[in-house]
Amino acid sequence: MLTALHFLTHIGQSWLVANLVPGSRKDRWLVILAGVALDLDGAGILWNDSAYRALHRAAGHGALAALVLIGLAVLAADRPLRTGALAALSFHLHLLLDVVGTGGLPIRYWWPASDRGLTYDGHWRLASWQNALVMAFTALAVLTIALRSRRSRRHTLQPPPPPAYRVGRG
Numbered sequence: 001m002l003t004a005l006h007f008l009t010h011i012g013q014s015w016l017v018a019n020l021v022p023g024s025r026k027d028r029w030l031v032i033l034a035g036v037a038l039d040l041d042g043a044g045i046l047w048n049d050s051a052y053r054a055l056h057r058a059a060g061h062g063a064l065a066a067l068v069l070i071g072l073a074v075l076a077a078d079r080p081l082r083t084g085a086l087a088a089l090s091f092h093l094h095l096l097l098d099v100v101g102t103g104g105l106p107i108r109y110w111w112p113a114s115d116r117g118l119t120y121d122g123h124w125r126l127a128s129w130q131n132a133l134v135m136a137f138t139a140l141a142v143l144t145i146a147l148r149s150r151r152s153r154r155h156t157l158q159p160p161p162p163p164a165y166r167v168g169r170g
Helices: 002-018 025-046 049-055 063-076 080-101 129-149 153-157
Strands: none
Touching: 002 025, 002 080, 002 129, 025 049, 025 063, 025 080, 063 080, 080 129
16 A cells, blocks of 8 residues: 555656646656656566566666656657656656655666665655655645646546647648
């Protein structure tokens, strides 16, 4: 349950970053994706604990993944530089929350070049009042911005539509 709430906090914080400046719905989705896609490296848990420990907080939580996700955001965005900068912020905000807010496995930012991990000795336990406060603040901020911007729940959660193709004359 706490892990799911922590993941929802990552989504909420990425959404907040995506809404720092005006942008298209597609650009906001690219920023959100950059802030949460890195947790796909935890899929090793589907195989076994060894696969999970080998890849989680390495393959998706490093500089290589950051370059790929930010690069994809820049290539696909309506406003490439702005979206790339917000995607970088969203990605690294996720890393900060992981290092400070969960402890556990170290972030191997320079993987695969190095297995050296980033940790913080003063990290919070997952079930801590600090994490509860971050989760509550994130939820409140998302709700406040969503209400102020008057975006409907359906609009903010729905992925962008596919590109429209026009058939021209001649």
